[in-house]
Amino acid sequence: MDLLLKQKDNLCFGILALVIVAIPVFVESKYYFIVLNVIGLNTLVVVGLNLLIGFAGQISLGHAAFYGLGSYFSGILTVNYGFPLWPAMLVGMLATGAVAYLIGYPSLKLRGNYLVMATLGFGIIINILMGELEQFTGGHDGLMGIPPLAIGGLTFDDDLKNFYLIWSFVFFFMLAARNLLNSRVGRALRAIKGSEVAANSLGVNTADYKVKIFVLSAMFASVSGSLYAHYITFISPSSYDFHYSIQVVTMVIVGGMGSLWGSLFGAGILTFISEALHIAKQYHIIAYGVFLCLVLVFLPEGIVVGIYNLFLKRKTRKLIIK
Amino acid sequence: MEFSQQIAQYIITGLTIGAIYAIVAMGFNIIHNATGIVNFAQCEFISLGGMFMYSLAVLFKVNLIIAFFISMAGVALIGALIEMGPIRHARSKEIIILIFLTIGLSEILRGTAQVVWGTDNVGVPAFSGETPIHLPGGAAIVPQHIWIFAITVMVMLMLRYFFKKTLMGKAMRATAVNRRAAALAGISVNRMVLFSFAFSGALGAVAGMIIAPISSTSYDTGIMLGLKGFAAAILGGYGNFAGAILGGIILGLLESLGAGLISSQYKDAIAFFVLLLVLFLKPRGIMGYGESERV
Numbered sequence: 141m142d143l144l145l146k147q148k149d150n151l152c153f154g155i156l157a158l159v160i161v162a163i164p165v166f167v168e169s170k171y172y173f174i175v176l177n178v179i180g181l182n183t184l185v186v187v188g189l190n191l192l193i194g195f196a197g198q199i200s201l202g203h204a205a206f207y208g209l210g211s212y213f214s215g216i217l218t219v220n221y222g223f224p225l226w227p228a229m230l231v232g233m234l235a236t237g238a239v240a241y242l243i244g245y246p247s248l249k250l251r252g253n254y255l256v257m258a259t260l261g262f263g264i265i266i267n268i269l270m271g272e273l274e275q276f277t278g279g280h281d282g283l284m285g286i287p288p289l290a291i292g293g294l295t296f297d298d299d300l301k302n303f304y305l306i307w308s309f310v311f312f313f314m315l316a317a318r319n320l321l322n323s324r325v326g327r328a329l330r331a332i333k334g335s336e337v338a339a340n341s342l343g344v345n346t347a348d349y350k351v352k353i354f355v356l357s358a359m360f361a362s363v364s365g366s367l368y369a370h371y372i373t374f375i376s377p378s379s380y381d382f383h384y385s386i387q388v389v390t391m392v393i394v395g396g397m398g399s400l401w402g403s404l405f406g407a408g409i410l411t412f413i414s415e416a417l418h419i420a421k422q423y424h425i426i427a428y429g430v431f432l433c434l435v436l437v438f439l440p441e442g443i444v445v446g447i448y449n450l451f452l453k454r455k456t457r458k459l460i461i462k
Numbered sequence: 463m464e465f466s467q468q469i470a471q472y473i474i475t476g477l478t479i480g481a482i483y484a485i486v487a488m489g490f491n492i493i494h495n496a497t498g499i500v501n502f503a504q505c506e507f508i509s510l511g512g513m514f515m516y517s518l519a520v521l522f523k524v525n526l527i528i529a530f531f532i533s534m535a536g537v538a539l540i541g542a543l544i545e546m547g548p549i550r551h552a553r554s555k556e557i558i559i560l561i562f563l564t565i566g567l568s569e570i571l572r573g574t575a576q577v578v579w580g581t582d583n584v585g586v587p588a589f590s591g592e593t594p595i596h597l598p599g600g601a602a603i604v605p606q607h608i609w610i611f612a613i614t615v616m617v618m619l620m621l622r623y624f625f626k627k628t629l630m631g632k633a634m635r636a637t638a639v640n641r642r643a644a645a646l647a648g649i650s651v652n653r654m655v656l657f658s659f660a661f662s663g664a665l666g667a668v669a670g671m672i673i674a675p676i677s678s679t680s681y682d683t684g685i686m687l688g689l690k691g692f693a694a695a696i697l698g699g700y701g702n703f704a705g706a707i708l709g710g711i712i713l714g715l716l717e718s719l720g721a722g723l724i725s726s727q728y729k730d731a732i733a734f735f736v737l738l739l740v741l742f743l744k745p746r747g748i749m750g751y752g753e754s755e756r757v
């Protein structure tokens with residue numbers, strides 16, 4: 141599947157660009173734009189996280205923290221200190237990257253479940269700080285009045301404009317991720333996933349690559365967080381708790397670990413399902429859990445690759461019978 | 463005097479909560495040893511234990527002791543069902559998939575608990591009254607604290623006996639060391655995994671039931687307790703039973719002293735910060751030992 145996607149990669153990007161441009165023609169309701177924008181924001185985080193999980197084989201349950209750091213850097217710098225908008229976003233991205241380096245350097249020496257705990261603990265600490273450093277963050281009441289982004293005279297102050305803004309970020313970040321994966325770095329990452337020891341013995345500095353990809357995935361999350369802050373104009377700690385970290389890793393798995401387009405599907409399907417299931421009212425959590433379990437039990441390769449494989453199996457069976 | 467009294471009080475609270483973490487950590491360890499995964503449904507076992515106890519003891523007025531054992535058996539059964547259904551039949555045995563499967567399962571359990579019991583906090587009566595007992599140092603202790611210590615110690619002794627002396631316990635330990643070798647020696651690995659889920663269900667339920675009278679319980683109390691129990695298990699060295707006790711107590715004391723002496727808002731942050739420091743200095747926990755990596 142991966143190979144197949146690679147051949148048609150450029151076609152896929154073309155289609156994605158067309159769909160992004162065309163969607164506003166068909167969608168009118170404000171609600172659907174909000175859902176689409178949230179999907180876009182999640183996709184940014186998931187693409188970055190998938191580089192880490194799917195290609196470097198490292199699990200992080202702390203990405204809500206990086207997403208949150210992006211939001212809070214943007215929010216605090218622009219609201220409290222009157223920073224210009226885009227530089228604030230850039231500072232947020234670099235600062236988040238630095239934090240990720242500091243935490244990633246010792247963490248990524250940990251293995252398996254120890255790494256899960258370290259990233260989880262880090263996420264919880266950052267979430268507590270968001271609530272308690274009231275003089276900067278506004279505490280649990282949140283930070284209000286974050287200005288919308290603007291380029292020249294164009295202010296991204298409604299859902300449609302933000303749709304174009306967010307999805308152009310998605311488009312270019314996915315393109316960047318694709319190019320990265322097809323480069324020397326990408327091959328090294330794939331080797332690490334195959335076997336860390338083997339990669340190491342072939343001269344790939346695995347520790348170095350793992351930290352770098354961790355920092356990169358944190359920066360993806362941070363940019364998404366900044367966009368979120370400027371889009372919604374209000375942030376509070378509850379958006380960045382442990383559940384968000386779990387949610388994005390779930391999207392990576394459901395979409396398919398190590399599949400770039402799977403990230404888009406995972407974020408899309410789960411965000412959409414989670415919204416759609418609100419009609420189930422109090423059964424919402426159960427329904428979401430059941431959906432998740434069904435996918436993990438029956439399609440562990442992820443929805444896209446999983447269904448493709450099922451299809452392939454049926455096709456080969458038909459051929460055999462013939 | 464005043465200050466040392468306070469410290470004594472913090473230490474008692476810390477040890478109590480630490481005992482709870484230790485029991486939860488044991489539950490995590492037992493499943494880890496059998497399967498290698500982190501079972502996040504452990505969090506829900508704790509909540510369910512508390513809520514079962516509440517239903518039986520408060521709503522149906524069942525005798526506390528009987529309610530205790532029924533709840534324990536009930537949650538153990540849920541643990542077993544989880545293993546027999548989704549975990550065993552999952553098409554992929556990759557660790558990360560199984561871990562997230564337990565997260566999906568815990569969502570189902572939590573959602574169900576929310577539908578059945580609602581979202582309110584409910585109280586469970588203390589096992590033997592609430593008159594505090596004054597200790598010679600000037601600190602006071604509520605009888606429930608003594609219950610928590612006593613039950614924790616008993617659970618630990620029983621687990622020790624089970625794993626060291628009984629055939630089934632030895633079989634479970636053999637499975638933990640090497641699944642293949644255990645299977646070759648005629649141990650039904652599947653059954654051992656099944657028992658480990660039932661066991662950690664029972665342990666989670668016990669933790670949820672004994673803490674319920676002190677801090678009220680609700681459908682999602684288990685999340686934070688469960689995560690702390692996981693932290694305790696990691697701190698001590700994942701899979702190590704003595705480490706679970708040590709990790710639980712250290713975490714409990716850190717939290718209680720941190721809350722009392724530094725700031726109650728930051729108590730969780732302090733506990734997790736120390737955990738990170740320990741992990742960075744000793745990547746396999748305090749009592750964990752290194753594993754050589756196989757190629």
